[in-house]
Amino acid sequence: MMIKRILAVIAVSILGVGAAFGAEIVKFGVQAPITGNYANEGQGIEKAVRLLAKQQNAKGGLLGHKIEVVVCDDEGKATQGALCARRLVNDGVFAVIGTYTSGAASAAQPIYARANVIQTSDGTAEMLTRRGYKTFFRNAPPNSAEAKFTAHYLVKIKHYSRIAVLSDHSSFSKGLGDATEAAVKRDGGHVIYRGYITAGSQNFMSVLTKIKSLKPDVIYFSGYYSDGGLLRAQQARLGIKAVFVGGDANQNTEFAKIAGSAARGTVIVNVPAPANLPYAEAKAFLADYKAAYGTAPPSIFTLTNADGMRAIMYAVEKTKSLNPDKVEDFLHHLRDFRGITGPLGFNKHGERLGSAFQAFEIQADGSYKTLYSE
Secondary structure (H helix, E strand, C coil): CHHHHHHHHHHHHHHCCCCCCCCCEEEEEEEECCCCCCHHHHHHHHHHHHHHHHHHHHCCCECCEEEEEEEEECCCCHHHHHHHHHHHHHCCCCEEEECCCHHHHHHHHHHHHHHCCEEEECCCCHHHHCCCCCCEEECCCCHHHHHHHHHHHHHHHCCCCCEEEEECCCHHHHHHHHHHHHHHHHCCCCEEEEEECCCCCCCCHHHHHHHHHCCCCEEEECCCHHHHHHHHHHHHHCCCCCEEEECHHHCCHHHHHHHHHHHCCCEEEECCCHHHCCCHHHHHHHHHHHHHHCCCCCCHHHHHHHHHHHHHHHHHHHHCCCCHHHHHHHHHCCCCEEECCEEEEECCCCCEECCCCEEEEECCCCCEEEEEEC
16 A cells, blocks of 8 residues: 555656646545544544645645545544554555644654654644654644743742642643643742543542642643543532633633533633634634534634644645655745744744743633733
């Protein structure tokens, strides 16, 4: 199947720019959690990719060739992530959009690198850009950047003196929690509790009861929205008055649905939410997404993944090539591309350049009010 992909790329190169539409196809893979705890995110990513592919095909395709979307459900899990990577490589994809969780992204990385398949991801674990894979590009900022902003907000802006830090055991959540704990201490803050939950558990009363006895000013949770919403609801049930602050993976419309009335007043730290983006590209994408699917994207990660695909298509058009080496080199030198989520570029490690964080509060109607920005 590898030979099939190589022959497909060669065929496209021979046909050249402006070849008749449909003479050859260019496959974009989607590797994301289409089912499971984070399905809401994965389905948003798939919808974004299908929308962009449809729009590009309506304009005549990519270098005159039709884009075809191939989807693999990794359930946000490492084992399934590796299986998806092998399947998509065998399917002959040119690039892969998605890999929402750090664990799934990490498992897929070496497989895409060996096949020279471009991979974009929102996985924020530090290691993802430190392994040296030229095929990997991160759409969202790393844990260390978010931790630095979060600590500054908690310690220097809000002056919380008793901070509890909770994570799940995933590489993303543990890494973000550890980085935030360290950043809080560097800023002179006091972490009175550092603990973990089991992702997917339905009952967090035990750990919350322990935290209640310590009388924290704030509970910071670095895991995902499906657990964060339940934690917030059960915190309210126990009468814990501490402010609940969630990391970026809590920024999802499902958080408020799960937390119910307790969601109001929750603070989330992330890059700006979709509705807070001022860019013309964002307004156009949100309008097109609503028209296509009748709903707003579930989170900012729908848009960051859309930007990953847009950047790849831009690189193909600028280099006039579907040679992965040429496209990867172009992306590593990309600066100030007009992204949906703002100016976008990548450094030599595939790290995204130019993201800024916000702390925003969930309102009674589920909307977000910006409290503090970089």
